[in-house]
Amino acid sequence: MTGDWDRFKHLFKRQEVHAKTILLQEGKISRTMFFIEKGCLRTWVNNDGREITTQFFFEGDKVASIESFRANQPSLYSIESLEPCILQTISQQEFQNALENLPGIKEEMQEHLFKRLLQSQKTFYSYLKNNPQQRYEELIEEYPHIIQRIPQHYIASYLGITPVSLSRIRNRR
Amino acid sequence: MTGDWDRFKHLFKRQEVHAKTILLQEGKISRTMFFIEKGCLRTWVNNDGREITTQFFFEGDKVASIESFRANQPSLYSIESLEPCILQTISQQEFQNALENLPGIKEEMQEHLFKRLLQSQKTFYSYLKNNPQQRYEELIEEYPHIIQRIPQHYIASYLGITPVSLSRIRNRR
């Protein structure tokens, strides 16, 4: 899956960051793409001072505000570390070079984009169809490692509810 | 915007349908793409017998379950006419031909896919950030024609609430 990815992994630079480091701020243009070697990240949006987590990322994931990275537009969300991380980073510039020089990367990017669309739609439909309790149960089913690894208030914000409400749901079970 | 689109409009076949015609059923693989000449469509998902509308389409829009159309996977949603419609349709086969023979169409499709990702994300974030009342007000702001043209219970299902709740929200204003 990330086979092609490995081909230009040597272009990356190693970077270590503390927990709670903002790697990309909402509204800024994404100039860097990250590959997680160790640790985890989240993306989140600001809503009147209240944070809403939109996604979690773990070892092996590549993370960027693709929309921003690709179109040079302000990112709709922030990217932040949740744990101390070891990251491999590549700049937009270097990535452009790779795009033009390494065959197949372009197609892989498109496939990646397509998968993101599917994922985004799937998450969206889960929101439409299920209530918070059902979404929590779905999370336990499909991504148990998230429950075990991520502090609950982040999960609550990911589920679209308050930590109080998540605590109640957990007690109902 | 649809400039390139016009270039192969002659490949389309005209089709007239009644209101409430299912053009693609959830779970089936999309083999046809539609261009709306007159009328409007909606996409919706089935949730335990309850319909949830995910999007509305009007004159000038092109509609397909792109994800299904492109990857030959079962569609996650149905496509249905809300009014009597005049449609221009193209089969997957003919579309493939166009893709290979007409230069630039491929890039246009990718751009279209990218825009769908952005749109999908935007709608999703609106769900995350806003309550039903705010989403209704946003709808009035940004897409007033939808309010005027579409029966309320479809709008309610689009907003993720019951018709009863939408009626209450309208009365609160």
Added chain:
DNA sequence: GCGATTTCTTTACAATTGTTATCGTCCGGG
């Protein structure tokens, strides 16, 4: 090691939405 911070739970109350049912209006087909 220890104080400060973070995280989670609990409580009480308010606000919103869902559920079910009834009723009136409008519109189109036979």
Added chain:
DNA sequence: CCCGGACGATAACAATTGTAAAGAAATCGC
């Protein structure tokens, strides 16, 4: 022209979630 279905409003009640505040436990940083 009339009947039936579609559509929207309303009411009463239940269930869920949000809000604010307080406290206990765990964890972090120095």
